[in-house]
Amino acid sequence: MTVTGWVAQRLLKLPPATVPKVVVERDLPVPADDGVTLLADHWAPAGPGTFPTALVRSPYGRGGPLGWMMGRLLAERGFHVVIVSCRGTFGSGGGEFRAMRQERADGHAALRWLAEQPWFDGSVVLTGASYLGYTQWVVAADAPVQVKAMIPHVTSSRLAMAFLRPGRIELETLLSWSAMTATQEQRFAGLRRLLGGRKRVEAAMRTLPLANGDQAALGREWPFYQECLHHDQDDPYWKDEDFSAIVGDVKVPVSSIAGWYDIFLADQLRDYKALVAAGRPPRLTIGPWYHSHPQGLAASLWETVRWAGPLARGDKPGYRAPVRLFVMGVKEWREFDQWPPAGYSPQRWHLLSGNALGPTPGGFDVPTSFTYDPADPTPSVGGAKLEARGAGPVDNRAVEARSDVLTFTSDVLAADLEVIGEVSAEVWLRADRPACDLFVRLCDVDQRGRSINICDDLVKVRPDGITQVTVDLSPTAHVFRRGHRLRVQVSAAAFPRFARNLGGDDPVPTASTPWKTTVEVFHDAGHPSAILLPVK
Structure with a gap:
């Protein structure tokens, strides 16, 4: 050897x-x-x-x-x-x-x-x-x-x-991979990416319309990028x-x-x-x-x-055993007979007024609103990325401080809460544009206040008055430790991981006019927005 x-x-x-x-x-x-x-x-x-x-x-x-x-x-x-x-x-x-x-x-x-x-x-x-x-x-x-x-x-x-x-387009993965495969056989390709190619791709992600993104990144069309945009x-x-x-x-x-x-x-x-x-x-x-x-x-x-x-x-x-999972939070491997593991049932944690999160639905709560601006889109932080840089669990406090991100946080947990399986959210919303996106993320807030992302996803929404939207977050296995808090983020973007929703009705590849969108999230007794966690 x-x-x-x-x-x-x-x-x-x-x-x-x-x-x-x-x-x-x-x-x-x-x-x-x-x-x-x-x-x-x-x-x-x-x-x-x-x-x-x-x-x-x-x-x-x-x-x-x-x-x-x-x-x-x-x-x-x-x-x-x-x-x-x-x-x-x-x-x-x-x-x-x-x-x-x-x-x-x-x-x-x-x-x-x-x-x-x-x-x-x-x-x-x-x-x-x-x-x-x-x-x-x-x-x-x-x-x-x-x-x-x-x-x-x-x-x-x-x-x-x-x-x-x-x-919906996962822009960061699509454009990064297209640029990488289009240039990987050039002389000193790796060095070129480090010296400026990556910045050029990052700038290209802001190009409108999206159909011009490969031109901005590469100076030419790349067939795979165009195929994915249009099909x-x-x-x-x-x-x-x-x-x-x-x-x-x-x-x-x-x-x-x-x-x-x-x-x-x-x-x-x-x-x-x-x-x-x-x-x-x-x-x-x-x-x-x-x-x-x-x-x-x-x-x-x-x-x-x-x-x-x-x-x-x-x-x-x-x-x-057929299934072997690393359980985050307690940092241990466990074995199961199946996925999702047996014995876990969905438990509703409700979004409440005052940015609270709890097991009991709200009463006559007024909706919480925010305004999303495609010209200054809510950034993606950590999570599922193609590149290692910035991927995985990170501290979300900076993005949570933005005015276009709502957070709903539980009381301090008196005991460990074990969550293993498929996570979803049901959010009631109203928007003043014909289309918007809804991004929901579950975080673990420790005693020092660090908010670490656990799982998330984004869906496209065509609101029709007050509309119920279901988001299937990525599955997880995580123990929220005693003394920690649960937090749910709600926003209308995670850019550049996902391409910006511009707020109009134009086709995604050719849309070029951004519109600000005001989104109201409802959490009253008749519209019980909640995240559903598989717990024992």
């Missing part, structure tokens, strides 16, 4: 290496069905012996950190590792990269190529995070018998569609890229690795539930991680070695 391998083993707390030396073959040609040649690197344990294969398909290149983390570290633990560049990236043919296009056909081509290699022992596992996880789902429903296990990590069977709810998740346009409807057909053993602050969490749990509903026995691990958290990667590598490895060798992995 190399010095860097030893350092990674210590930092990531990985299983010890079992192979002393690794060799690598680079730029191996993999023929696709349409004659395009894809390129692959093959990392292998040196010396005699047979080993299963870990297949990784990626649009981000085969060298650098990806090759080292996925290639070398898994090869040192008893795998052949094949990393295939997606078409249009890093030497693979097919023209310019078109995200999510032809991934199913290319995935099956890679599996057929594997089966023909003299060192292939007949067993392969699929592994990788984010886009690399999507490339697992695209072949999973009709995978050949050689595929023994898959470990989708912070990903979804429909990938980008997770961000494309009708009327929401319900559009048949994505029918060949959305594999969520056939997740239940997957017979390959699945172990999903997710994070409480990951951008794909809700979709990943949707895939898990589809497997359970089909009678499959999937495994689920959720840690206190954001999308690119190194400990999430470590968990994925652990699962590849300790769970998928035995399956690939025809052995039985060690027993573990």
Whole structure:
């Protein structure tokens, strides 16, 4: 094992290496069905012996950190590792990269190529995070018998569609990822991003109309950005890229690795539930991680070695309960038989006058109002982000001090309150514009007054008088400790995580005129706005 391998083993707390030396073959040609040649690197344990294969398909290149983390570290633990560049990236043919296009056909081509290699022992596992996880789902429903296990990590069977709810765009993820993939093969791409590319993308997020965002960030149109702007998740346009409807057909053993602050969490749990509903026995691990958290990667590598490895060798992995969750607040791992765990029931905590939050609904409370200005949108703070910078749990006091954010805070808790499962909010509101957004966030306020975000989400609203709006916040597992307080934020934006709602009726891609919006939140006996927490 190399010095860097030893350092990674210590930092990531990985299983010890079992192979002393690794060799690598680079730029191996993999023929696709349409004659395009894809390129692959093959990392292998040196010396005699047979080993299963870990297949990784990626649009981000085969060298650098990806090759080292996925290639070398898994090869040192008893795998052949094949990393295939997606078409249009890093030497693979097919023209310019078109995200999510032809991934199913290319995935099956890679599996057929594997089966023909003299060192292939007949067993392969699929592994990788984010886009690399999507490339697992695209072949999973009709995978050949050689595929023994898959470990989708912070990903979804429909990938980008997770961000494309009708009327709502997760702008920060969409534009950042578009800019990154459009420029990643430029010379000194990483340095360019640090020296100014990131600031240019951040400035581009304020561009109106949104359809010009890629021009502002890149100086040209980027097909994926335009496709996502103009085709929401319900559009048949994505029918060949959305594999969520056939997740239940997957017979390959699945172990999903997710994070409480990951951008794909809700979709990943949707895939898990589809497997359970089909009678499959999937495994689920959720840690206190954001999308690119190194400990999430470590968990994925652990699962590849300790769970998928035995399956690939025809052995039985060690027993573990189907669901393993990190419970925040008390910082401990717990195991359950299912998701959501049994024994938790929704408890209503009502938004009340005087910025209070309590278990009893209000009486004749007057509504609480605020004014949202798209020219100075409520900023997004922490939470689910693509980039590590600023992601996850952070102190929300600065944003809570803004006049366009309402906060409702409970009394000090006399005992711990355990919340594990799916969180939702029912908010009654009225707005003076034909469209607005509603952002709801649950926070934990400690004895020092720090307000730490736990879970949240945003929905688009078309108010019709006093309108009841349901928001499904991201699921969580958190214990609010005795002496702490619960807090619910209500606002009309979380920018740039979500594109601004301009307050009009124009289509999202082409809207350009911002309108201030006054929003009233009702919390009287006839309109009992509340957050619903799954508690024991």
